[in-house]
């Protein structure tokens with residue numbers, strides 16, 4: 168079901184002028200997905216949206232009525248989150264993460280009364296100065312890169328328990344805690360343990376969360392940290408090429424153990440990007456040419472990886488649905504293929520501008536639309552928009 172194209176999405180696309188090229192974002196899907204996630208989390212859990220997955224202001228506004236706040240990793244995302252927080256909704260919390268915060272960003276985070284997930288001992292010192300200068304205490308969590316992440320579930324990226332630029336090495340934890348306690352402007356509240364991306368195994372994810380709770384309780388006890396926050400990050404996955412899915416019912420069952428291990432006063436925080444936004448987006452691009460070269464069929468579209476880079480970045484074929492467009496107002500014949508496999512490629516002058524390879528099509532004509540489902544997260548936001556300076560897609564927000 169997640170990959171079918173709803174009628175309201177088709178209608179929105181067909182109402183745009185040719186050559187069609189658009190992202191459609193659906194508020195209803197954003198709301199239902201967020202509500203389903205919320206229902207699967209233990210009572211009292213904080214649910215944040217990780218803005219980097221899709222920073223479109225209307226996406227943030229739609230989620231602001233469903234989530235408790237936003238996770239941001241730059242001054243730009245912080246500004247968007249502040250706008251969304253000022254609107255209608257429940258999203259009043261902001262958590263600022265990321266390994267390369269500037270002083271100006273730390274000052275903005277302090278001003279916005281964000282919680283800062285600190286990624287190094289130097290950053291702790293810099294944050295302390297920003298908070299002292301502002302005359303406030305800032306809620307501070309230590310993002311830790313664990314020595315032996317016992318249970319980071321399989322996913323596309325692993326960020327803890329391995330050498331990455333993220334977090335404070337667990338071996339330095341005592342030093343970091345001591346440093347934080349030495350600065351009254353820092354109010355230490357717990358740990359950030361985001362460790363994985365695109366994990367499809369909900370049972371493994373629940374085990375990871377339970378392990379994060381055990382680790383946090385032990386670390387807080389060992390170092391005397393008041394444990395208010397155990398931020399387990401994001402990482403719920405989406406299966407772009409197959410029919411697997413992250414099973415929220417399995418997660419809910421598995422999280423009971425994690426919730427049972429939570430000390431009084433401690434709260435679990437999830438910051439989800441991909442899972443909240445992916446299914447709420449569709450990327451559509453019109454076929455502008457069909458050609459056969461060296462035995463392969465190419466469907467060349469008005470659009471490409473400068474709008475939707477994920478398949479090129481990860482090296483997979485993103486499935487598409489052909490949405491037929493009947494009108495053809497040209498004096499020449501309409502090119503058409505049937506029962507062939509095509510490569511869906513973009514308008515860029517590089518052979519790497521490939522969205523999908525070897526996808527079978529029953530019938531495909533120039534002027535038809537290729538619609539790529541599950542493109543609401545890490546689609547437009549991770550793409551190199553200015554390469555070749557084509558026009559951007561339209562952005563249609565519906566629902």
Ligand SMILES: *Cc1c(COP(=O)(O)O)cnc(C)c1O
Pocket residue numbers: 217219220238240264265361363364365400401402403438439440441442
């Ligand atoms: C990217 C990121 C997230 C969101 O990850 P998803 O895999 O999209 O859920 C959450 N927390 C941090 C610190 C991140 O960097």
